[in-house]
Amino acid sequence: MVAASPTLAKPADARASLFEGWRALADNYVARRIGKAVLTIWAVATMTFFLVRLMPGNPVEQFIGQLIAQYQLPYAEARDQAASLFAIDLDQPVYLQYFSFLGKLAQGDLGTSIKSQGVKVTSIIVAFLPWTLFCVGISLFISFGLGIILGALMAYWRGSVLDYSLTTFGSLLHSIPNYLIAMILIIFLGVRWELLPVVKMRGSMSPGIQPGFTLVFVLDVLFHAALPILTYVVTTVGTWMLTMKASTTATLEEDYVNFARAKGLTDGRIRTAYVGRNAILPLFTQLTLSIGFVFGGSVLIESIFVYRGIGTILVSAVSGRDYPVMQGCFLITTASVVFANLLADLLYGYVDPRVRVGQ
Amino acid sequence: MIQDNTLAVRRRQAIGLAGAVLGAAAGAVPATASAQYGMAGKSFNGAWPFDLPPTGHYNSYATGNLNLGIYYDLMEMPLAMYYWAKDSWMPLMATAWETNAEKATFQVKLRQGAKWSDGSSFGSKDVVNTFMIQKLLNNVVWRYLDRVETPDDYTVNFIMSKPTTTVERYVLRMNIRPSSIYGEWANKVRDIVNAGKTADSDEWKALRKDVSEFRPKSQVVTGPFMIDQKNMTEAQLSLVKNASSWAAKTVSFDSIILYNGETPTVTPIVLSKEVDYATHGFPPATEKAFKDLGFRVLRPPTYAGPALYFNYAKMPAIAPKAVRQAIAHAIKRDIGAAAALGESAEPPKFMAGFSDRLVDKWMTPDQIGKLNKYEYNLAGAEALMTGAGYKKGSDGVWVSPDGERMEYEVTVPAEYADNSALAQAIAEQLTAFGIKTTVRLITFTQLTPDTQQGNFQMVIQGWGSGNPHPHFAFVADLVTWNTPAGAGPGMAYPLIQKVDALGGEVDLDAMVTASAQGLDKDAQKELISKLALAYNELLPNIPQYERLGNNPAPEGFRVKGWPAVGDPIFDNSPYADSFVIMLMLDGTLQSV
Numbered sequence: 001m002v003a004a005s006p007t008l009a010k011p012a013d014a015r016a017s018l019f020e021g022w023r024a025l026a027d028n029y030v031a032r033r034i035g036k037a038v039l040t041i042w043a044v045a046t047m048t049f050f051l052v053r054l055m056p057g058n059p060v061e062q063f064i065g066q067l068i069a070q071y072q073l074p075y076a077e078a079r080d081q082a083a084s085l086f087a088i089d090l091d092q093p094v095y096l097q098y099f100s101f102l103g104k105l106a107q108g109d110l111g112t113s114i115k116s117q118g119v120k121v122t123s124i125i126v127a128f129l130p131w132t133l134f135c136v137g138i139s140l141f142i143s144f145g146l147g148i149i150l151g152a153l154m155a156y157w158r159g160s161v162l163d164y165s166l167t168t169f170g171s172l173l174h175s176i177p178n179y180l181i182a183m184i185l186i187i188f189l190g191v192r193w194e195l196l197p198v199v200k201m202r203g204s205m206s207p208g209i210q211p212g213f214t215l216v217f218v219l220d221v222l223f224h225a226a227l228p229i230l231t232y233v234v235t236t237v238g239t240w241m242l243t244m245k246a247s248t249t250a251t252l253e254e255d256y257v258n259f260a261r262a263k264g265l266t267d268g269r270i271r272t273a274y275v276g277r278n279a280i281l282p283l284f285t286q287l288t289l290s291i292g293f294v295f296g297g298s299v300l301i302e303s304i305f306v307y308r309g310i311g312t313i314l315v316s317a318v319s320g321r322d323y324p325v326m327q328g329c330f331l332i333t334t335a336s337v338v339f340a341n342l343l344a345d346l347l348y349g350y351v352d353p354r355v356r357v358g359q
Numbered sequence: 360m361i362q363d364n365t366l367a368v369r370r371r372q373a374i375g376l377a378g379a380v381l382g383a384a385a386g387a388v389p390a391t392a393s394a395q396y397g398m399a400g401k402s403f404n405g406a407w408p409f410d411l412p413p414t415g416h417y418n419s420y421a422t423g424n425l426n427l428g429i430y431y432d433l434m435e436m437p438l439a440m441y442y443w444a445k446d447s448w449m450p451l452m453a454t455a456w457e458t459n460a461e462k463a464t465f466q467v468k469l470r471q472g473a474k475w476s477d478g479s480s481f482g483s484k485d486v487v488n489t490f491m492i493q494k495l496l497n498n499v500v501w502r503y504l505d506r507v508e509t510p511d512d513y514t515v516n517f518i519m520s521k522p523t524t525t526v527e528r529y530v531l532r533m534n535i536r537p538s539s540i541y542g543e544w545a546n547k548v549r550d551i552v553n554a555g556k557t558a559d560s561d562e563w564k565a566l567r568k569d570v571s572e573f574r575p576k577s578q579v580v581t582g583p584f585m586i587d588q589k590n591m592t593e594a595q596l597s598l599v600k601n602a603s604s605w606a607a608k609t610v611s612f613d614s615i616i617l618y619n620g621e622t623p624t625v626t627p628i629v630l631s632k633e634v635d636y637a638t639h640g641f642p643p644a645t646e647k648a649f650k651d652l653g654f655r656v657l658r659p660p661t662y663a664g665p666a667l668y669f670n671y672a673k674m675p676a677i678a679p680k681a682v683r684q685a686i687a688h689a690i691k692r693d694i695g696a697a698a699a700l701g702e703s704a705e706p707p708k709f710m711a712g713f714s715d716r717l718v719d720k721w722m723t724p725d726q727i728g729k730l731n732k733y734e735y736n737l738a739g740a741e742a743l744m745t746g747a748g749y750k751k752g753s754d755g756v757w758v759s760p761d762g763e764r765m766e767y768e769v770t771v772p773a774e775y776a777d778n779s780a781l782a783q784a785i786a787e788q789l790t791a792f793g794i795k796t797t798v799r800l801i802t803f804t805q806l807t808p809d810t811q812q813g814n815f816q817m818v819i820q821g822w823g824s825g826n827p828h829p830h831f832a833f834v835a836d837l838v839t840w841n842t843p844a845g846a847g848p849g850m851a852y853p854l855i856q857k858v859d860a861l862g863g864e865v866d867l868d869a870m871v872t873a874s875a876q877g878l879d880k881d882a883q884k885e886l887i888s889k890l891a892l893a894y895n896e897l898l899p900n901i902p903q904y905e906r907l908g909n910n911p912a913p914e915g916f917r918v919k920g921w922p923a924v925g926d927p928i929f930d931n932s933p934y935a936d937s938f939v940i941m942l943m944l945d946g947t948l949q950s951v
Binding site for chain 1 (some may be wrong): 821
């Protein structure tokens with residue numbers, strides 16, 4: 001009996017230890033947030049997998065439709081061509097396709113393109129994503145920087161002509177869709193007034209330019225990115241301006257600001273150390289979320305300017321029902337938003353100590 | 360004036376500054392790049408959508424390739440191209456051909472002395488290898504071929520298992536690929552064919568997959584142009600001259616620049632006068648802008664267009680042919696055509712089931728005279744309805760003898776503005792006639808599966824075909840969206856019908872199949888005429904218009920020599936046998 005006790009106690013101890021470990025993990029804020037993020041990505045990946053297959057028409061039917069519409073091929077001929085060109089098994093049960101997808105996903109394999117057979121989705125994303133990150137990333141930071149400066153100015157001088165003008169301007173830009181701005185830029189600046197060489201500015205670089213860390217390449221890339229960046233900045237800066245204005249206005253009415261004034265601190269010190277730092281906090285979360293969406297690119301802007309990016313490839317994949325590429329693009333976007341959100345949660349505590357205390 | 364100029368300068372400065380928000384200094388550098396590339400030499404500028412590597416590639420057998428539509432014929436050249444109006448051919452990689460009816464053989468003599476761009480000689484091995492891989496890919500020509508033989512280096516015999524005149528076009532329009540790139544694959548096909556494997560075997564499927572995934576590193580061509588692989592961007596690519604091509608000397612241009620994109624993204628480039636020819640479907644408003652700029656707009660026939668299809672399983676009241684004839688009389692087709700595509704929509708005059716342009720080539724004047732033109736005639740339409748026992752209800756809607764109130768939906772893809780406008784025009788006219796019709800918009804990707812599966816009452820779908828043989832038009836009219844296609848019930852129109860013009864019951868399906876069989880073209884004409892008369896009487900669907908291209912072709916910027924309006928070359932289908940390519944190859948189109 002005595003000898004048996006330790007033997008019996010061992011599994012119990014192990015179980016208790018496991019339970020304690022699990023509990024500690026569950027109580028850990030960071031671990032909990034990471035677990036939630038992984039779960040979210042799995043849920044979205046699963047939904048995406050099934051939703052893309054619920055879209056009307058599969059890749060073969062889409063291709064048949066294209067052949068009939070564009071080349072007036074008889075259905076049978078179009079079907080023969082399509083069936084022979086797509087070496088895919090769409091008759092495999094969906095659940096088997098799903099488990100295969102999950103298995104590969106766990107190994108970091110997003111599958112191969114249906115439209116361009118044999119080409120790995122990861123290689124497509126790697127080829128297109130950097131351009132989106134560059135273009136939309138720069139746009140975001142310009143837009144954010146410009147927005148908070150103008151927003152703060154509007155709040156400091158609220159009621160002035162500057163405030164009214166910029167508020168109207170910001171609201172107007174906020175309400176115009178980005179593709180409309182893009183088309184306006186092309187039609188008016190390029191075609192009607194011939195102020196910009198829009199034909200040369202299409203794409204992400206000029207023919208004949210060799211990629212590399214050279215001034216020629218960098219300037220060429222900026223030249224081609226200028227219109228997409230301008231469009232993105234113009235259509236998003238209004239949101240940042242208005243949000244920053246609202247946040248700054250609210251902060252200016254806080255007691256500690258009045259106290260700082262009563263203490264005789266200079267306006268400059270109050271604006272930077274007291275108002276600016278606190279007013280920007282609500283925008284911080286929004287910024288991190290926007291950084292997540294950078295990965296999704298801007299589908300319409302990239303398409304209109306024929307800019308190399310994840311948005312362009314997504315449009316092509318959706319129209320051709322290239323399931324693996326669609327899944328890959330959606331997954332990248334989802335994962336980046338989720339991780340940006342996670343990052344925001346984790347960093348927010350450092351930026352705003354009150355949140356840390358609340359936890 | 361001075362003040363205006365100052366304002367203009369300020370505006371330019373302001374907008375220029377805004378336009379260069381981040382790349383302000385960049386303007387000068389790409390200008391240099393552009394000067395180095397593309398703008399030099401005599402270029403022809405076109406537009407075609409394409410994907411760059413890694414999605415785009417040089418395997419011309421696989422999807423996602425960089426074949427570049429009509430421009431493909433300038434690279435991996437076909438054996439010949441067809442003059443639709445003259446019913447004759449432009450020899451390319453073939454120089455002569457003939458059909459031996461007794462031996463059921465189509466023999467092709469190849470161009471001698473032609474070279475591939477990699478220096479290898481062009482010959483019969485390239486042709487037979489191309490057709491071997493097409494066999495693997497289940498190309499439609501192999502429905503009629505038994506085997507392909509090469510008696511010598513420049514002769515190829517196509518031995519038919521089911522003799523048909525259509526083999527000529529299938530063979531001559533085939534783009535021939537280089538054995539230096541695809542020869543090994545052709546040998547693998549030969550191996551599995553000799554081993555007795557069939558298309559449903561695992562070996563066959565595996566090889567097909569391997570061929571689809573094959574990615575040649577470069578393009579090897581016989582034609583006068585090849586892709587400049589080092590200078591492709593997602594915005595444009597260039598085809599540069601292949602000096603070793605036999606056709607290089609007659610082509611006036613040094614390069615062809617192709618701008619990437621569909622209609623919305625290509626439109627500003629055309630408006631900027633940077634495109635010499637585009638086949639994109641431009642809406643009437645854009646076309647007007649082209650005309651305002653003085654651009655010539657070419658209107659080649661596509662030999663196809665939209666028709667009003669009925670679902671006979673869901674609309675029993677539509678079953679009597681008199682009702683469909685009444686509908687044809689009740690719709691003023693000009694209205695829908697004008698609303699859809701303006702001058703680029705041509706309502707059919709003969710209602711024969713295939714393009715009016717081909718009717719006199721296949722039917723005698725006497726037979727043509729028997730075709731009902733179904734001119735707009737509301738009184739005649741009413742008479743046909745009442746004659747069939749239909750009565751109007753108190754609300755003005757027709758009711759069939761079986762009590763079916765004629766209220767229906769017409770389905771149309773929302774994204775196709777031309778078809779949506781057409782459907783709206785039809786709906787308004789039918790409603791005014793007493794067949795209450797509403798337009799049902801669906802997304803374009805839903806159209807094919809819904810039509811196949813019979814999920815519609817009326818639908819706008821295609822009639823006619825971009826093939827000079829009317830057999831293919833009747834396949835589109837009667838078979839494609841009908842039960843025999845096997846993909847679903849479709850319009851569920853019974854193909855055994857009593858036809859007064861033919862004196863009794865006929866099997867339309869059998870007639871369509873037979874119309875392309877055999878090597879006796881006169882016998883085919885007889886069948887085609889019978890099919891036309893049957894179609895004209897039965898109207899299983901009602902063609903609304905034939906779509907013409909509205910291809911901007913501005914002259915004088917980089918290109919000159921476009922033939923005059925009415926030239927027979929413009930009867931060529933813009934996709935099936937592009938007149939632009941043929942005019943380049945015969946030297947008619949010249950650089951400025």
